[in-house]
Amino acid sequence: MNSTVTKRILAAGVVIAALGLTACSTTDTGTTAGADEPKGAVAMGFAGADITIWNDQLEIMRPIVEAAGYEFLTDDPQWDVNRQVSSWQAWINRGDVKAIAGYPVTPDAMVPVTQQAEAAGIPVFGYLIGWEGTAGTTVVDSYDGGFELAANAATELQASGAEDDLTVVIVGSRDSDFGADAMDGLIEGFTSVMPDASIVEQTATTREEGYNIAKAQMTADPESHVWLGASNDNILGVYQALIEEGVAADDPDFYLASRDATNETLDLIKIEGSIYRTSLVVPAQALAEANAKLLIDGAEGKETSDIVVPGVLVTAEDADQYYVG
Secondary structure (H helix, E strand, C coil): CCCCHHHHHHHHHHHHHHHHHHHHHHHHHHHHHHCCCCEEEEEEECCCCCCHHHHHHHHHHHHHHHHHHCEEEEEECCCHHHHHHHHHHHHHHCCCCEEEEEEEHHHHHHHHHHHHHHHCCCCCCEEEECCCCCCCCCECCCCHHHHHHHHHHHHHHHHCCCCCCCCCEEECCCCCHHHHHHHHHHHHHCCCCCCCCCEEECCCHHHHHHHHHHHHHHHHCCCCCEEECCCCHHHHHHHHHHHHCCCCCCCCCEEECCCCHHHHHHHCCCCCCCCEEEEEEHHHHEEEEEEEEHHHHHHCCCCCEECCCEEEECCCCHHHCCCEE
């Protein structure tokens, strides 16, 4: 492993440890206070319930939040902005919600409801994306992460003798600044090493969408051997489609990688000679602890600011370190 990756792993370890200590400290304090008197609720609202790493975070966050003395509220707006706004308004109107955080379906649409929360004395925090009125955000640098993942992929492919003009399918979405930055990072990272590569950009967020675009792309161009995803969910769909098309799980001509990873992703990466080569993992544990810290600190009136969580390039050799649960 090169020194850059080693430094990133050490940096991630420091951040994870620091967040873990903070969460534990908050938990210990909250347990004593919350034993005699309920402290209210905090809420985490993602855009949908079909993203695995989001569900992993909710599972990790719940005991941290509850041990701090708060009820933990979540929802599933199913990527419907009106449903998400209604859900957040319901939380505000409950009267006992002390802080709200989430990933918005549409950031601009959350500004009015964020103003309503602020008027009610409820701080609002962003996940990956901040917008007008947020008091802090759990931050991941999507461009740098995409660039590093793709540049690493291109370097490995070049070293293995891949054609300079090979087809590279970049899978993700430009619906948000975070997603657009990730797509740009993937494209520019790959072409920084292999500038003659033929880049094909495909829009997919969920596993189902990844599956469908892979089926269509392989029909249009069976030589589409390299797939880089802005999330693990869409690449897991690509993986399923390729296997169904007859691609062997260890076919050396194929290269898949993603910006996120779940336990399922790590299982695939660990297959000997796997076509799912690597992932840039931003550990769910660290993300969940950052989210929980913002919510609890906000609920208790403490000063808050962005929390940056770094990513780590993961391979079969060190995948065991990043399992959740």
